[in-house]
Amino acid sequence: MNNTLAIRDDLAVKLGDYACRFCHSQDLHTFVDLGMSPLCESFVTAEDYAQGESFYPLHALVCGSCFLVQVPEIVSGTEIYGGEYAYFSSFSDSWLRHAADYARMITERLQLGRESLVIELASNDGYLLKNFVAAGIPCLGIEPADNIAAVAMEKGVPTRNVFFGTETARQLVADGMRPHLLVANNVIGHVPDINDFVAGYKILLHAEGVATVEIPHLLHLVQGNQFDTIYQEHYCYYSLLALQKIFAYHGLTLFDVEKIPTHGGSLRYYFCHAENQQRTVRDAVHELARQERDAGYEDLEIYRSYKKKVIETKYQLLEFLVAAKRQGKTIAGYGAPGKASTLLNYCGVREDFIDYVVDRNPYKHGRFLPGVRIPIHAPEKLAETKPDLIMILPWNLKDEIVSQLEYTRAWGAQLFVPIPEVSLC
Ligand SMILES: [Zn+2]
Secondary structure, eight states, rough: OOOGGGGOHHHHHHHHTOOTTTTTTEEEEEEEEEEEEOOTTBBOOTTTTTOOOEEEEEEEETTTTTOOOOOOOSHHHEEEEESSOOOOOGOOOHHHHHHHHHHHHHHEEEOOOOTEEEEEEEOOOOOTHHHHHHOOEEEEEOOOOOOHHHHHTTTTOOOOSSOOOOHHHHHHHTTOOOOEEEEEESSSSGOOOHHHHHHHHHHHHHOOOOOEEEOOHHHHHHHHHHHHGTTTTOOEOOHHHHHHHHHHHTEEEEEEEEOEEEESSSSEEEEEEEOTTEEEEHHHHHHHHHHHTTTTTSSHHHHHHHHHHHHHHHHHHHOOOOHHHHOOEEEEEEEOOOOHHEEEETOOOOOOTOEEEEEEGGGGOOOTTTTTBBBOOOOHHHHOOOOEEEESOGGHHHHHHHTTTGGGGTOOOOOEEEESSOEEE
């Protein structure tokens, strides 16, 4: 690397008195600093287009004591997730299939039935729990966003419109609810007060219950260069070692782990009460912990070298886009997920490169990507304008989207992903 990649890093100035959200250490180091960024799900309406927007520092850190990768909470979770939120899980076919497969597998593995109780945290629009409802297994969703909780209830999925933590856990126990299965998919990274959240598990989980946690694996973020999955609403990025440590601190044992392909490479963790003697820790846990240690995830160097890779990715993407525009090509984007906001804001890619993006979620149509203000349309727009290049922003769904966009080959469109590096597909 030449010295043009040296970056200014006056960490103490940038952090104030911030301390690790798990262990409270102030021995913090830069993992990657993505500059100023808007909230990634705050899509701008046409009415607000002439107004300003708030930008916040997007600076991921690693704790030198517990190695938890984290983004300081600058905007409160209540502001982000309470009220109205734009993410509806049911707009991805592959995610719905994943949920149905999980429901079948876990029902069999834990022998769930009419006497059991399933609780899901951040149950979204009922995309998962509807499978348990259909199977006659009692369930309850916990969902803080009003508009999304309402959709779940319309579908017949019992849902409480609250945030989860020790207070909600005590309330549920007081109401006679101790789940045999406690599910949290892609939520634990979005929790600012991780200690209160996991302490809630200890209170709520049935004595013989199992909690499963699905979450992207930090190793993929690092090895797969998935820095665009970092955003304000996403406070922590977990290695197995870090997550295991946090749950153990709160009296819960990690007894199994599975690799799953969602979100660019995730893990499904299985926890039980530390007092539960029926479950023994499987080899998969020891094996993955060993792999992480061997790969250096309990050493600062691997975290501190990451930022150079991110800067290089920005340079490569811009070189590709500039070359395409110099050749007179038109470019559109497919998908407006949160990661699009991080990537495009960090790289400074606006309508000067990308005319518009399309998304299947009608909530986003007629709105604009936060910050970069690229307009969002329905997918039909592609056939109307026939762009030369289409950037697939949810690269984790690349295969599904490439097959959905097969028809664009008729006019010679080239599809590409920006991550882990620009490549045609
Ligand atoms: Zn820490």
